[in-house]
Amino acid sequence: MTAPRPLLLRVNRQSHDVCVDPRTPLLYVLRNDLACNGPKYGCGLGQCGACTVLIDGVAARSCIVPASAAEGRAVTTLEGLGTRAAPDPVQQAFIEEQAAQCGYCLNGMIMSTKALLAVNPAPTEDEVREALRFNLCRCGTHVEILRAVQRAAELQRQDAVARELETLR
Amino acid sequence: MNAITPPASLASGTPHVRDAARVSLPVATVFGRVVRPAGGLGRLVSFDAEAARRCAGVVDVVRRGDFLAVVAASVEQAEAGAQALRAVWEGPDPSPAVTRVHRIAGYGDADAIFAGASAGDGAGAQARASASGPAGASTSISTSASAQGGDAVYRWPLIAPRSDACGTAIAHWRDGTMVVWLAGAQPGALRLEVAALLSLPETQVAIVCDPDPPAGHDDFCARQAAADAALLAHAVRRPVRVTFRADPAAFAPRLTLAVRSTLGPASAYRINASTTAGADTPIALLQTGTTVPYADAGASGHDPVADGGTLVPPYAPEHLTVTATLPPDASANPIATAPTAPTAPTEVAARAHVFAHESQLDELAVRAAVDPIALRLQWLDDSTGSQLIERVAAQAGWDGPLGSRMQASDAIRRGRGFAYARAIDIENGRPTQTWSAWVADVEVDARTGDISVTRVTVGHEREDHASPARPTPLRDDIAAATRQLTTGGTGYDDWGSSASQAIATQTHALADPTHASTQPSHTVARQPQVNVVGALAGGASATLPAAAAVANAIHDATGIRLREPPFSAGEIRQGLASREPSPPRTRKRGWLLAALAPVTAFAGLCATIVPWRAPLAPVAPPVPGFYSAATIERGRLVAAAGDCAVCHTAPGGTRNAGGLALETPFGTVYSTNITPDEKTGIGNWSYAAFERAMREGIHRDGRRLYPAFPYTAFAKVTDADMQALYAYLMSAEPVSARPPETKLDFPFNLRPALAGWNALFHRNTPFEPVATRSAQWNRGAYLAEGLGHCSACHSPRNALGAEQGGRAYLTGGMAEGWEAPALTALSKSPVPWTEEDLFQYLRTGYAARHGAAAGPMAPVVESLRELPESDVRAIAHYVASFSAPAAASAPAAASAATSAATSAATSAVTSTLTSTITQPDAQVRAIEARSEAMGQRLNGSAGRLYQAACAVCHQSQGGVPQFGVKPSLAVNTNLHSARPDNVIQAVLHGISAPPHAGIGYMPGFADSLDDEQISGLVHYLRERFAPDAPKWSGVEEAVAKIRRQATH
Structure with a gap:
């Protein structure tokens, strides 16, 4: 075992000091120490995608990434995307399309969609299927999820320029 | 919205x-x-x-x-x-095709003098004048018939960010902004x-x-x-x-100053300053050929190379020409629009000018055999300056250069140098004339090339007699100035700039600790007793002559002229080695022995095999602070290159405290505690004992060490590196930890028998560079064969556990349950390893066409992270030289060129975009396509396991980009190997400690899949990704065995 040591994590634009075994999965630190319960524990082996967060804007399965790997990088969880009052375009789209049944996979679907739209702002349906193929859903809401991703892409396109210009004022 | x-x-x-x-x-x-190419531009x-x-x-x-x-x-x-x-x-071809020469100042016509008198340069035939009198005496400089002059080019780095510096920016183009x-x-x-x-x-x-x-x-x-x-x-x-x-190696704009000077029959002096690239201009602008109208930004308008008024020397020879060469795009208004203009640091330019002038004058004085101070005084028509120089000379006890009068020993050379500067200081907001004069004393260790500035006498005066705006203590300024001047160089055991950027003004007193008392390891700044109001204080202009004074002193000590700071120990050592017969070394004795072989063969054999070796007396550990920071830093890099901590640290244990179990065919060997603890570590080991252990494999107490400790490789380490390593280890924190004792079975437990082993398999000879190979190759060979001990794992071993050399060298071996693949043409990798692949792998732990570093190689890459990039490149260069010559990509390039030429109708940009598709890439594509097709054919539970557990991270085409790399299994070297060990290791234990977090992590499946599932998966991976390789046998047994082993 490695002794716990202080780690400085930057999660959702806030800095957090935690003292953990640096090999603790990032997911555990996010949920247990920082109360970010958006990411879910699914398989613990990086297979289902329920624990997906963004590290430096790239999707990461936080159950297999040790906390130490996030040092010096920007972690974004579901909580960091938007609020109830002002949801992120992706969250807004999933709400509009009602793309959830039990909702357990939803964190992974939303975060993976966020990562997808970052590199491909206008994906085709085939591209969406390919991108989300390793995010498992057991309830069969796939059709709604596909619609939600397309809607998210649309919302994000409309929103992007306005939002960012806003930040400069 | x-x-x-x-x-x-x-x-x-x-x-x-x-x-x-x-x-x-x-x-x-x-x-x-x-x-970007090496050098930044091309x-x-x-x-x-x-x-x-x-x-x-x-x-x-x-x-x-x-x-x-x-x-x-x-x-x-x-x-x-x-x-x-x-x-x-x-290229690189950063120099503009057309340059414009601008005459800055001059009188007489120096060029005319040089046109007529170049023949006698450098003859040195003139009888040396006797040592000239004390400074200030009206020594007349005899003007000889032939011109005493010379050409020299001095260089000064304009931008020197720290080697680990970085900068980040984000740009966003939106709505036309x-x-x-x-x-x-x-x-x-x-x-x-x-x-x-x-x-x-x-x-x-x-x-x-x-x-x-x-x-x-x-x-x-x-x-x-x-x-x-x-x-x-x-x-x-x-x-x-x-x-x-x-x-620094990639993009280093520098100021270049070409100086020519002569004494008599008429004295003349010519200097031309030029820069190859803008000092501060973004490289992107230079690469795209963008001209920036800096003048519009309200640039200072200073001449980029004449700032501080220092480009014109403060002397008045009979003829003087000062010119500056500027790039052609400065045509309209050369001064205002030169790309260097906006933030060209005036102080840096001033330092460069003074360095060139004062070094050149010293060269001139040496050629003419006149006292360098007397030469300056003769050309000086400035009474303030003359008086300051005289006072400094008197204070320093100047009696001319030391020449060879005061050599401390063969190893330590002493020298003394002088330099002077007059500059305009604008620090206080108002231009002020300043004068500075330096006498520097240095000691150079001929064995290591290390430079110690032992004494400095500085005189400084300001026109306004005011305190400088930045009254830092002079001592700090001098320490900083000298520190910036010295750094590593290009020898095969040089460690780049970071190693020497610690305090470099200290002496190297390792080989014999008694030296320490006789060599002062500090810089003494003596304040001249002069009656100057405002007296001596710091400020930027006070240290202007530092570089030249030290360079002149180094020349005095060694006869080596250094014309570009930072001054490197390696350059000096190489310079000394090339001009002197090297001291008799083992190789020469070898010749002698060979000659006497028939007579002494038996005696020689007896002398070599000494089963019992005497213990060396324990000593008290060196006191803290004994070694200079520069030495310890060098030792740290040596330790990193030698991967000491990889074996001498137990999992979860304290660094270097030992206890890692190394499984060998002869039993388990436990690594020892190499922290300076007196009871359990090496705290009471003298340097002699340490060196003997490293080179001969003998414990301080006389016991023989098992060759699991690669002394067979460490014997090649140079003395300087060995001493630095000792300094580093002895300066660490002692840790009391007694690792388990190594107990091998009979007969391997008989340590004296190792004497015979050593006689058979160990050659205690230092590294010999191969003259026909490049400096880079030799540096790589030194690191790989010596410290890096690559062959310890990557060469097969014979029945007695000795590495096989010759054709078997680097052809693959086993280490800690992992296969260390062949690094030669025998590599099983489906796509040949190139030098660039090797470099990427060693630097980042990942090569896209081969896979990631894991198992015992991961900590090796982690350790290499400490080394400068040039060293890792050198290792890659050396290892690549063992590969089969790369399959000729020339035909492919030629055909691409032809196709580009035929499609002349397309735009220029498009035709260049149609570039060569090199053979390895075509190969990768073919291999990927083949395994994709296999994937369609193969079915069953193993295939579903692969889809569920592996594909998300290993299938580059599926899913969103994931944190870390997506290593292609189709080109993975391990899946094409003759042994399944590495694949099983990775599947069972995962990769929990990659050398860089950015590579990503792999979970181990030991707890979720049973032996049957793992075996099935391994067979599936082999069949899908290496279909032309035979099915692995013994997978099931290997899975069971590796599951029992501890992870690395």
């Missing part, structure tokens, strides 16, 4: 700079990776844009002029894309530069600075990153993040 209104500040003409903390950055940025000949675009996550390939970059979803993907580009450069966020506080002329780069009006560029950039960030690097990011964001229409890392 929100209304889109441009902020007022963007519309106005003022630079838009504000607190970055309050501006949220765009979330969805992509990452840019700019590809003409882009060809690259494979298609190969890069095929890489996972690559958004685009951007090319403008000689600027080339890959934009991708993650840093790693951008890196992989950059590698796939395989860009070919020509380029917004650049910059992790730096000094935008300089960036707004203007970005506008020029993108051909935009300045009003359409906004720069946002971070007033408090993260540690390690450097403004120069941040501006470079900003220009790169702006260019990319404009091209791909997405927010782009770029990080620029300083690499």
Whole structure:
């Protein structure tokens, strides 16, 4: 075992000091120490995608990434995307399309969609299927999820320029 | 939706700079990776844009002029894309085709003198004049019939960011405005530069600075990153993040000063200053051939090379010509629009000028055999300066250069040098004349080349008699000035700049600790007893002559003239070695022994095999602070290259405290505690005992060490490195820890028997560079054969556990349950390893066409991280020399060139984009396609296991980009190997400690899959990804065995 040591994590634009075994999965630190319960524990082996967060804007399965790997990088969880009052375009789209049944996979679907739209702002349906193929859903809401991703892409396109210009004022 | 209104500040003409903390950055940025040739500049000949675009996550390939970059979803993907580009450069050709020479000052015509009197240069035939009298005496300099002069080129680095410095910027092009966020506080002329780069009006560029950039960030690097990011964001229409890392070797603009001077029959002096590239200009501008009208930005208007008034020497020879060479685009108004103009550091230019003048005068004095101070006084028509020089000379006890009068010993050379400067100091806001004179005494250790400045006498005076604006203590200034002057060099055991940037003014007193008392390891600044109001104080101009004084002293001590700082120990050592017969070494004795072989063969054998060796007496450990920081730093790098901590640290244990179990065919060997603990470590080992252990494998107490400790390789380490390593280990924190004792079975437990082993298999000879190979190859060989002990794992061992050399060298072995693959032409890798692949693998732990470093190789890569990039490149270069000659890619290149030529109708850009597709890439594609087809055919539970457990991270085409790399299994070396061990290791135990977090992590499946499932999966992977290789046998047994083993 490695002794716990202080780690400085930057999660959702806030800095957090935690003292953990640096090999603790990032997911555990996010949920247990920082109360970010958006990411879910699914398989613990990086297979289902329920624990997906963004590290430096790239999707990461936080159950297999040790906390130490996030040092010096920007972690974004579901909580960091938007609020109830002002949801992120992706969250807004999933709400509009009602793309959830039990909702357990939803964190992974939303975060993976966020990562997808970052590199491909206008994906085709085939591209969406390919991108989300390793995010498992057991309830069969796939059709709604596909619609939600397309809607998210649309919302994000409309929103992007306005939002960012806003930040400069 | 929100209304889109441009902020007022963007519309106005003022630079838009504000607190970055309050501006949220765009979330969805992509990452840019700019590809540049060594040296930073060069003409882009060809690259494979298609190969890069095929890489996972690559958004685009951007090319403008000689600027080339890959934009991708993650840093790693951008890196992989950059590698796939395989860009070919020509050049470097940064020097402009046309230069314009501007005459700055002059009287008489020095050129005319030189035209007539170049024949006698360097003859040195003239009888040496006797040592001239004390300074200030009216020594007349005899003007001989032949001209006493010489040509020399001095260089001065203009930008020297720390080697680990970096800078980051994000650029976003939207609504016709380029917004650049910059992790730096000094935008300089960036707004203007970005506008020029993108051909935009300045009003359409906004720069946002971070007033408090993260540690390690450097403004120069941040501006470079900003220009790169702006260019990319404009091209791909997405927010782009770029990080620029300083690499002194890659881009080093310098001021070049060509000096020619002569004494008699008429004295003449000529100097020409030139810069090859803008000191501070973003490289992207130079690469795209963008001219920036700096004058419009209200640049200082100073002549870039004549700042501080120091380009004109403070002396008056009979003839003087001072010129500056400027690039051609400075044609209209050369001074105002020169690319170096905006922030050319005047102080840096002044230092360079003084260095060139004062070194040249010293060279002139040596040639003419006159006292260097007397020579200056004769040409000086400035009474303040003359008086200052005389006072400093008197205070220093100047009696001419030391020459060879005061050599301390063969090893320690002493020398003394003088330099003088007159400059305009504008620090106080108002130009003020200043005068400075230095006498520096140095000691040079001929064995190591280490330079110690032992004494400095400094005189300084200001016209306004005011205190300087920055009254730092002179002692600090001198320490800083000398520190900047010395660094590593190019010898095969030099460690780059970082090793010597600690305090370099200390002596190297390792080999014999008794030296310590006789060699003062500090810089003494003596204050001249002069009646100057304002007296002696610090300030930038006081240290102007430092470089020349030290260079002159080094020349006095060694006869070696160094014309570009920082002065390197390696350069001195090499210089000394090349001019003197090397002391008799083992090799020479070898010749002697060979000659006497028939007579002494038996005696020689007896002398070699000494089963019992005497214990060496324990000593008290060196007191803290005994070794200089520079020595310890060098030792740290030596230890990193030697991977000491990899074996001498138990899992979860304290660094270097020992206890790692190394399984050998003869039993388990436990590594020992090498911290300086007196009872359990090496605290009471003398240097002699340490060196004996490292070179001969003998414990301090006389016991023989098992060759699991690679003394067979460490014997090649040079003395200087060995001493530094000792200093480093002895300066560490002692840890009391007694590792388990190594107990091997009979007969291997009989340690004296190792004497015979050593006689058979060990040659205690130092590394001998191969003269026919390049310096880089030799540096790589030294690191790989010696410290790096690559062959300890990568060479097969014979029945007695000895490494096999010759043809078997580096042909693969086993280490800690992992296979260490062959590094030669026998490599099983489906795509041949190239030098660049090897470099990427060793530097980042991942090579896209081969796989990631794991198992015992992961900590090796982690250790290599400490080394300068040039060293890792050298190792890659050396190892690559063992590969089969790369399959000729020339025909492919030729055919591509032809096709490009035939499609002349296409635009110039398109034709260059149609570049060579090198053979390895075609091979990779074929292999990938083959395994994809196999994947369609193979079914069953193992296939489903692969889809569920492996594909998300290993199938580059599926899913969104994931944190870390997506290593292709089709080209993975391990799946093509003769043994399944590494595949089973990775599947069972995962990769929990990659050398770099950015590679990503792999979970172990030992707890979720049983032996049958693992075996099935391993067979599936082999069949799918290496279909032409035979099925592995013994997989089931290997899985059971490896499951029982501890992870690395």
